[in-house]
Amino acid sequence: MEQKKHNDRTSNRFLTFYLEEEVYGVHISDVKEIIAMMKTTPVPKTPKFIQGVMNLRGNIIPVVDMRLKFDMPSIPAHMYTAIVIIKLGEKQIGFIVDKVEEVINVEEEHLSIPPEFGSHIDTRFIKNMAQYKQKVVMILDLLALFGEEELTMVQNLSKTASEA
Template identity: 55%
Template sequence: MNQKKNNANLSHRSRYLIFHLEDEVFAVDIMSVREIIAMMKTTPIPKTPRYIKGVMNLRGNIIPVIDLRLKFQMPEKEPEMDTAIIILQVGEADIGFIVDHVEEVATIGDEQLSDAPAFGTTVNTDFIHKIARYDDRVIMILDVDKAFNLDELRDLENLAKTS
């Protein structure tokens, strides 16, 4: 009986990859992360949105690369030593996301999560899955599938299929 009571008090815990853009702290579910690589050269694709930096050849696979700073309407920044590319599965494609730096993989329990705030109809925050309280910080947990509309996802998947 006591065992059942203790199990009922245990929260679900998930692992997230924490990374930074400017002074903001974000995270993604570790299950969508394929790998993390150092910044590398990309081949620009004409007539694509500014936030699409191009494609890269990663061990024979063509990976579209997104600058998350530009996607989130932050100022562009030259890559530095800590700049990384996180390869995530988005929809049916692997996509690279340029971030300022990767911090750690953290285990976060349900009790540390809150729903993302609603800002009304003029501000789209659908891509923020949850807000986490972790180490006295607020971390925005992203739903990268919702960071792109259906047309953008289709275009990114088509770029990835050009290999």
């Protein structure tokens, strides 16, 4: 079933969002929902990019500030700030973004691999570059965005918080 999903019409559909002036995208099949910014509970001894955890309808979900994850300055939440709930395996993670844009459908010929910037710039978390209208959208590889150790830690936050 999962294989079919990536071969039909949904294969090149992405939810796009902004961080500063940059447009990023995630595969629509990885998105569970989009919610307005809500209060999070900080978790001690976690990396700075982890905002904390939130209780969403009884589920404890770790929340990542994507600005901090990408070494951008943090800004206070505003009217357009949103949390995109992403499914990674059996777990869910909330990504705080500046503004959710739209769901786009990108034809295969408008997707390309990211350019090489040399060994000092890490672009492993960018799966593709999509040309859409007059913009370039960086399609994120969610598993590569977090190292295995980080991903395990973030996913374990929901267990720890729900057991507390």
